[in-house]
Amino acid sequence: MSEKEKIAIVADSGCGIPKDIVEKYDVKIIPLRTIIDGKEYNEGEFSQEFLYERMDNGDVKTSLPNPDIIRNTFEELIRNGKKRIITFNLSGSMSGTFNIFRLVSNEIMQKYEDVEIVNIDTLNISIGGGLVAYRAAQMIFEEGKSFEEVAKWADEYRFKSKIFFVIPTLKYLAKGGRIGKVSAKIGEMLNIKPIISNSDEGIYYTVTKVRGLKRSYDKVYQEFLKFVDGRKHMAAVYISGTSKELEKLQKDFVKKIESLENNIEVLVGKVSSTIGVHSGPDMFGIAALVLE
Incomplete structure (x- = not known):
């Protein structure tokens, strides 16, 4: 078994890694959970339509992944000879998912002395963290980088990935305790749209504010350009x-980014359902991972 065949990547579904990339690099995805009107669902067990129809009239909450699923995934990887594992998670300051991964990883490493697991807190949400996991997979499976090299790279480059996003209403972020309810109410009244990102500590912060939704899309793009x-x-x-x-707006911005001189690739997708619970429908975001 070659070195790269002994390495595995595991990520939580909140990282938003596209399905084709998951399949290409055999990334193991641990589903986050959503509780809708008292019934628990794993990520992928319901449609976005089903979720957003219930956001205003039902009781919708998010929940951490099942530790048994994480444990069983690790055990299966080890049985298949994968004894070097790198995990990628949503910001540990925004979710307890990273901590659960870390606890289960430590338990597994105590059980198997020849297994090494490195846990990466991406300090990001959605594809902001997913880009780091994707690039790590490329380094392992296409460029033959070692486990140690990639783990070290991911720990450093998670600070070079960011997502900038805007949402039509702040009520869902306020409902989930992600921002203050008073700030959300004032923003709604004045039609102010904050451009939101994650700090180096992995906490939401307002990058800038724009009045009106249409102008905010261009501002997201400008903040992305400034970061890159x-x-x-x-x-x-x-x-x-x-x-x-x-979706049309998304395609338009993809074309703009693809035409940039130093762009390597642009991924297209939708945030996971658990992220959607906090953002609500019609979130628009651009993420970047700087590679130098």
Whole structure:
């Protein structure tokens, strides 16, 4: 078994890694959970339509992944000879998912002395963290980088990945305790749209504010350009919900980013359902991982 065949990547579903990449690199995805009207679902067991129809009239909450699923995934990987594992998670400051992964990893490493697991807190949400996991997979399975090299790279480059996003209403972030309810109410009244990102500590912060939703999309793009600063990068344009108008906007911005001189690749997708619970429908975001 070659070195790369002994390495595995595991991520939580909140990282938003596209299905084709998951399949290509055999990334193991641990589903986050959503509780809708008292019934528990794993990520992928319901449609976005089902979720957003219940957001305003039902009781919708998110929940951490089942530790047994994490444990069983690790055990199966080890049985298949994968004894070097790198995990990628949503920001540990925003979710307890990273901590559960860390606890289960330590338990597994105590049980198997020849197994090594490195846990990466991406300090990000959605594809902001997913880009780091994707690039790590490329380094292992296409470039033959060692487990140690990639773990060290991921620990450093998680600070070089960011997602900038805007949402039509702040009520879902306020409902989930992600921002203050008073700030959300004032923002709604004044039609102010904050452009939101994650700090180096992995906590939401307002990058800037724009009045009006249409102007905010361009501002997201401008903040992305400012972050990239002409350097080599991978990008992603992600949305939530089922709006055809937003899907068209997504395609338009993908073309703009693809035409940038130092762009390597642009991923396209939708945020996971658990992220969608906090953002609500019609979120628009652009993520970038700077590669130099």
